[in-house]
Amino acid sequence: MTKVPYEPEELVKLALKAKESAYVPYSGFHVGAALVGDDDNIYTGCNIENSSYGATICAERTAVVKAVSNGARKIKAIAVASDHEISTIPCGICLQVLSEFCQRDTLVYLSNHKGEYKACTFEEVFPYSFKLNNDI
Numbered sequence: 001m002t003k004v005p006y007e008p009e010e011l012v013k014l015a016l017k018a019k020e021s022a023y024v025p026y027s028g029f030h031v032g033a034a035l036v037g038d039d040d041n042i043y044t045g046c047n048i049e050n051s052s053y054g055a056t057i058c059a060e061r062t063a064v065v066k067a068v069s070n071g072a073r074k075i076k077a078i079a080v081a082s083d084h085e086i087s088t089i090p091c092g093i094c095l096q097v098l099s100e101f102c103q104r105d106t107l108v109y110l111s112n113h114k115g116e117y118k119a120c121t122f123e124e125v126f127p128y129s130f131k132l133n134n135d136i
């Protein structure tokens, strides 16, 4: 947990650094995430695989769990990075979890392995999520 004024490039760098801690003996696919909570702390996460594949947790959800368990309730921005040459997009489960804490205009930085990223709003990445009070 680091309290710093965030810049997109810094958040992407932290996501790239977080992926170095990934525990991925099965896929070998390293993913890192870094988010800014409404407490202005930065939380990072990596993917952690399990031999019971369904018990695997993605980097984005690891970062969300760390943020929320420390008291954060909103995500101001999030960066995701992986080993891929193309930008990494969160999986469906992570998008649904992120939708609980992101606003439509929350910035999402989707990075490749070099730190080259696309900036999107959360709504662009995930326009419709499950909500108990959906009104589309």
Ligand SMILES: [Zn+2]
Binding pocket: 058, 059, 060, 061, 090, 091, 092, 093, 094, 095
């Ligand atoms: Zn995921």
